Amino acid sequence: MTSDRRRQILDAALEAFLERGYAATSIADIRARSGASTGSIYHFFSGKGALAEALLREAVSGWATQSMAALDPKATPEQALKSSVRGLVRWAFEHPAQFRFMDEIRSLAPADPDFAAVRSLFEEGRTLGAAQYARMAAEGAVRTLPFSIAHALMLGPAYAYLRTAEALPADQASRIADLFAEAAWQAVKA
Amino acid sequence: MTSDRRRQILDAALEAFLERGYAATSIADIRARSGASTGSIYHFFSGKGALAEALLREAVSGWATQSMAALDPKATPEQALKSSVRGLVRWAFEHPAQFRFMDEIRSLAPADPDFAAVRSLFEEGRTLGAAQYARMAAEGAVRTLPFSIAHALMLGPAYAYLRTAEALPADQASRIADLFAEAAWQAVKA
Amino acid sequence: MTSDRRRQILDAALEAFLERGYAATSIADIRARSGASTGSIYHFFSGKGALAEALLREAVSGWATQSMAALDPKATPEQALKSSVRGLVRWAFEHPAQFRFMDEIRSLAPADPDFAAVRSLFEEGRTLGAAQYARMAAEGAVRTLPFSIAHALMLGPAYAYLRTAEALPADQASRIADLFAEAAWQAVKA
Amino acid sequence: MTSDRRRQILDAALEAFLERGYAATSIADIRARSGASTGSIYHFFSGKGALAEALLREAVSGWATQSMAALDPKATPEQALKSSVRGLVRWAFEHPAQFRFMDEIRSLAPADPDFAAVRSLFEEGRTLGAAQYARMAAEGAVRTLPFSIAHALMLGPAYAYLRTAEALPADQASRIADLFAEAAWQAVKA
DNA sequence: GATGAATGAGTTTTCATTCAT
DNA sequence: AATGAATGAAAACTCATTCAT
Numbered sequence: 001m002t003s004d005r006r007r008q009i010l011d012a013a014l015e016a017f018l019e020r021g022y023a024a025t026s027i028a029d030i031r032a033r034s035g036a037s038t039g040s041i042y043h044f045f046s047g048k049g050a051l052a053e054a055l056l057r058e059a060v061s062g063w064a065t066q067s068m069a070a071l072d073p074k075a076t077p078e079q080a081l082k083s084s085v086r087g088l089v090r091w092a093f094e095h096p097a098q099f100r101f102m103d104e105i106r107s108l109a110p111a112d113p114d115f116a117a118v119r120s121l122f123e124e125g126r127t128l129g130a131a132q133y134a135r136m137a138a139e140g141a142v143r144t145l146p147f148s149i150a151h152a153l154m155l156g157p158a159y160a161y162l163r164t165a166e167a168l169p170a171d172q173a174s175r176i177a178d179l180f181a182e183a184a185w186q187a188v189k190a
Numbered sequence: 191m192t193s194d195r196r197r198q199i200l201d202a203a204l205e206a207f208l209e210r211g212y213a214a215t216s217i218a219d220i221r222a223r224s225g226a227s228t229g230s231i232y233h234f235f236s237g238k239g240a241l242a243e244a245l246l247r248e249a250v251s252g253w254a255t256q257s258m259a260a261l262d263p264k265a266t267p268e269q270a271l272k273s274s275v276r277g278l279v280r281w282a283f284e285h286p287a288q289f290r291f292m293d294e295i296r297s298l299a300p301a302d303p304d305f306a307a308v309r310s311l312f313e314e315g316r317t318l319g320a321a322q323y324a325r326m327a328a329e330g331a332v333r334t335l336p337f338s339i340a341h342a343l344m345l346g347p348a349y350a351y352l353r354t355a356e357a358l359p360a361d362q363a364s365r366i367a368d369l370f371a372e373a374a375w376q377a378v379k380a
Numbered sequence: 381m382t383s384d385r386r387r388q389i390l391d392a393a394l395e396a397f398l399e400r401g402y403a404a405t406s407i408a409d410i411r412a413r414s415g416a417s418t419g420s421i422y423h424f425f426s427g428k429g430a431l432a433e434a435l436l437r438e439a440v441s442g443w444a445t446q447s448m449a450a451l452d453p454k455a456t457p458e459q460a461l462k463s464s465v466r467g468l469v470r471w472a473f474e475h476p477a478q479f480r481f482m483d484e485i486r487s488l489a490p491a492d493p494d495f496a497a498v499r500s501l502f503e504e505g506r507t508l509g510a511a512q513y514a515r516m517a518a519e520g521a522v523r524t525l526p527f528s529i530a531h532a533l534m535l536g537p538a539y540a541y542l543r544t545a546e547a548l549p550a551d552q553a554s555r556i557a558d559l560f561a562e563a564a565w566q567a568v569k570a
Numbered sequence: 571m572t573s574d575r576r577r578q579i580l581d582a583a584l585e586a587f588l589e590r591g592y593a594a595t596s597i598a599d600i601r602a603r604s605g606a607s608t609g610s611i612y613h614f615f616s617g618k619g620a621l622a623e624a625l626l627r628e629a630v631s632g633w634a635t636q637s638m639a640a641l642d643p644k645a646t647p648e649q650a651l652k653s654s655v656r657g658l659v660r661w662a663f664e665h666p667a668q669f670r671f672m673d674e675i676r677s678l679a680p681a682d683p684d685f686a687a688v689r690s691l692f693e694e695g696r697t698l699g700a701a702q703y704a705r706m707a708a709e710g711a712v713r714t715l716p717f718s719i720a721h722a723l724m725l726g727p728a729y730a731y732l733r734t735a736e737a738l739p740a741d742q743a744s745r746i747a748d749l750f751a752e753a754a755w756q757a758v759k760a
Numbered sequence: 761g762a763t764g765a766a767t768g769a770g771t772t773t774t775c776a777t778t779c780a781t
Numbered sequence: 782a783a784t785g786a787a788t789g790a791a792a793a794c795t796c797a798t799t800c801a802t
Contacts, residue, residue: 003786021301023213026771037788042773044786107297107353111211149351149366153373156350161342176339183343183377195761216796227763229800234761237797385782401681403593406775417784419779424782427776487677487733491591529731529746533753536730541722543677556719563723567753573765596792607767612794614765 006044008034010058013051018097022052022104049114056105056118059098060125063091077141078189080132082181085158089177092162093170099162126151142188153187196234198224200248203241208287212242212294239304246295246308249288250315253281267331268379270322272371275348279367282352283360289352316341332378343377386424388414390438393431398477402432402484429494436485436498439478440505443471457521458569460512462561465538469557472542473550479542506531522568533567576614578604580628583621588667592622592674619684626675626688629668630695633661647711648759650702652751655728659747662732663740669732696721712758723757 012034016025027048031038045051067087075083092099106122109115130147137144145153158180168176202224206215217238221228235241257277265273282289296312299305320337327334335343348370358366392414396405407428411418425431447467455463472479486502489495510527517524525533538560548556582604586595597618601608615621637657645653662669676692679685700717707714715723728750738746 005786019301021213021298023211024302027773028771038773038790039775039788040786043788047772104297107294108211111209112214148354149369152347152351152370156346156348157342157377158346159350160346161339164338179339180342187347187373187377193761217798218796228765228798229763230761232798383782399681401593401678403591404682407777408775418777418786419784420782422777484677487674488591491589492594528734529749532727532731532750536727537722537757538726540726540729541719544718559719560722563757567727567757575765597794598792608769608794609767609796610765613767617793 003044005034005036005040009036009041009044010051010055012036014055014097014101017052017055017101017104022048022108047114049112052105052114053118055098055101056121059095059102060121062095062098063088066091077136077139078185081136081142081154081188082185085154085181085184086177088155089158089162089180090173092158093165093168093173093177096165096167103159103163140190142190145188150188154184157183193234195224195226195230199226199231199234200241200245202226204245204287204291207242207245207291207294212298242295242304243308245288245291246311249285249292250311252285252288253278256281267326267329268375271326271332271344271378272375275344275371275374276367278345279348279352279370280363282348283355283358283363283367286355286357293349293353330380332380335378340378344374347373383424385414385416385420389416389421389424390431390435392416394435394477394481397432397435397481397484402488432485432494433498435478435481436501439475439482440501442475442478443468446471457516457519458565461516461522461534461568462565465534465561465564466557468535469538469542469560470553472538473545473548473553473557476545476547483539483543520570522570525568530568534564537563573614575604575606575610579606579611579614580621580625582606584625584667584671587622587625587671587674592618592678617684619682622675622684623688625668625671626691629665629672630691632665632668633658636661647706647709648755651706651712651724651758652755655724655751655754656747658725659728659732659750660743662728663735663738663743663747666735666737673729673733710760712760715758720758724754727753 009030013025013030016029016033020029025048027038027041030036030041030051034041041051045054067084070083070087072079072083105115105118109119109122126147129151133142133147133150136142142150161176161180199220203215203220206219206223210219215238217228217231220226220231220241224231231241235244257274260273260277262269262273295305295308299309299312316337319341323332323337323340326332332340351366351370389410393405393410396409396413400409405428407418407421410416410421410431414421421431425434447464450463450467452459452463485495485498489499489502506527509531513522513527513530516522522530541556541560579600583595583600586599586603590599595618597608597611600606600611600621604611611621615624637654640653640657642649642653675685675688679689679692696717699721703712703717703720706712712720731746731750
């Protein structure tokens with residue numbers, strides 16, 4: 001049973017990172033918001049970087065879990081692709097804070113030494129996606145394209161949209177998820 | 191004639207911002223890279239924020255100039271839209287440092303008080319784009335969509351790609367520009 | 381029967397103090413090396429200073445015991461003096477960690493408030509030595525010198541040597557003990 | 571012309587290091603004593619270690635200069651050896667703060683990573699001394715002994731004495747210097 | 761225009777110590 | 782006896798910014 005304090009610290013940190021940005025957030029901010037003492041924060045996390053990493057792993061694993069659940073092994077390429085885009089959009093609407101945080105870290109990760117460990121996390125995901133796309137391309141289901149381009153065509157719109165999106169009721173969110181899923185398929189289908 | 195020092199400082203700053211990120215870059219970094227003294231930097235710029243803003247204005251105006259030049263008042267919606275996407279991609283390939291810097295600042299701008307002035311710069315561009323899209327939608331040339339979605343469909347892929355793209359020879363860059371231009375048109379045409 | 385834990389903590393502390401120095405050693409270091417919990421350490425010792433003091437008392441009493449054993453009440457001044465120098469050197473070779481720790485604490489004791497109690501321990505020894513030397517001087521056996529000088533002449537070489545000495549087989553250690561004992565006698569004999 | 575501030579900081583640091591010990595002295599102590607700001611201290615020195623190193627180099631070079639001046643190339647081994655011991659004792663009486671500081675650092679240097687650079691400084695001096703002693707031993711002027719032992723016999727008493735010595739008028743200091751010089755010679759002469 | 765010394769608030773981090781369990 | 786979460790004061794160090802020269 002992870003302690004309450006730990007949870008409070010993580011929640012306060014996510015809140016602060018979103019509101020002020022990762023770099024501009026100080027440990028003192030997190031202390032004030034969480035009610036924990038400085039020492040307590042360092043008792044659980046070795047530093048700001050470790051805190052961010054823990055939050056990121058939570059986010060990634062939440063998304064992954066949700067995506068896995070939607071995965072049907074007998075799905076056609078079209079169904080699989082659409083389901084994965086829809087999954088991203090829905091998850092982002094349900095967890096907007098985690099989505100934006102993930103997005104910020106992704107943009108910081110290449111330059112910031114705090115995130116060496118995190119970089120490999122992102123690359124793993126990318127490698128998986130690349131393999132899957134290659135398989136679909138080999139089957140003739142999608143266009144043969146470098147994965148960096150294919151990835152941009154499929155997920156670029158969703159990412160660009162979600163970065164600025166307001167909260168929406170579930171049914172509208174769902175329609176938007178469908179819209180981006182359809183667009184992704186149209187952009188890369190063979 | 192703007193002085194050499196000013197130029198050296200701007201160049202050093204851009205280099206540092208890209209390498210270490212805006213927040214992690216200190217005036218001391220810029221001093222070391224530029225060869226200018228602390229006092230000299232403050233002689234030309236009122237602070238780190240002002241430096242970043244100057245770099246951003248240079249970038250935006252370079253891009254705008256290049257885009258304007260390509261603008262044909264008698265162009266069809268399809269031609270106009272494709273030309274604007276192509277323009278972005280080509281400019282980004284020619285000025286990768288400026289593109290990435292712009293991208294970083296865009297992601298920091300909403301939260302960082304250093305960038306109050308810059309926020310309006312981005313919104314201006316967005317307002318212009320929204321108006322143009324609305325006109326094209328009214329003509330029946332493109333789908334009727336909230337601009338946030340239309341914008342994501344048109345430019346999301348290019349942005350996502352350029353964020354990680356390697357340098358390429360001009361002819362390949364041009365082919366990729368065409369590819370994203372075509373995809374943008376397919377994604378929103380009526 | 382003193383508990384195992386207590387012993388483990390003392391051993392770990394001595395090891396850490398030697399390796400990193402007293403001041404640079406944290407309770408966390410000792411916790412990690414000893415396997416005891418923070419709370420356990422404080423259960424046995426009231427703090428870092430108390431731990432050091434306990435170690436020091438062990439060292440001093442070990443040395444004293446060994447020296448006492450060698451003390452012959454009918455010894456001539458020469459025998460007594462040499463035996464005491466030899467005793468120091470032999471003890472230091474047998475317990476190098478304790479010797480070095482003692483040496484470190486002696487150098488810290490005058491300035492560090494942690495060691496108020498320890499200071500009197502050292503002074504006691506010094507007073508005893510001074511009395512003994514005065515007696516021998518009164519008998520005409522040794523030169524009449526301020527004790528600070530006599531002490532330096534007798535034990536300075538041994539201390540200086542032991543501070544940097546490597547471990548040696550017992551027979552060589554013994555020869556070195558004899559050498560310093562002889563030198564001490566030559567330096568102060570009448 | 572080294573700035574006043576730099577001098578003030580060094581003086582304050584030496585004072586503090588002596589009074590409270592190196593490890594127990596904080597930058598805040600030095601700030602308070604010197605009147606300089608924290609930033610100013612770091613402007614001149616990269617940290618506490620660098621400050622100590624600068625002080626040590628000053629001390630060593632002062633001592634070396636004084637010793638060099640007393641060096642007569644035509645001196646007999648006896649004269650050379652005595653002159654070097656006398657030099658140490660006199661210098662220590664004239665600069666008691668620097669002597670004690672040097673002594674403290676020597677005892678910290680082996681364990682503290684702050685003093686990596688300083689360790690080589692000490693070793694250099696030792697190597698020089700060893701070479702000189704070997705020459706004298708080859709001439710048959712002094713006993714053939716491992717240098718660690720010879721060094722302890724020659725300088726151990728002076729070090730031990732000086733570590734605790736009170737300030738004295740010059741003529742008494744001089745007599746004590748002679749006493750330790752004579753003792754050093756007696757201890758190692760062939 | 762140019763320099764770099766000086767500032768001091770703010771940041772991350774460490775650490776001895778306490779205490780409920 | 783033993784644990785380890787929790788504390789908060791204090792440490793080292795950074796940094797944007799100012800200003801006399």
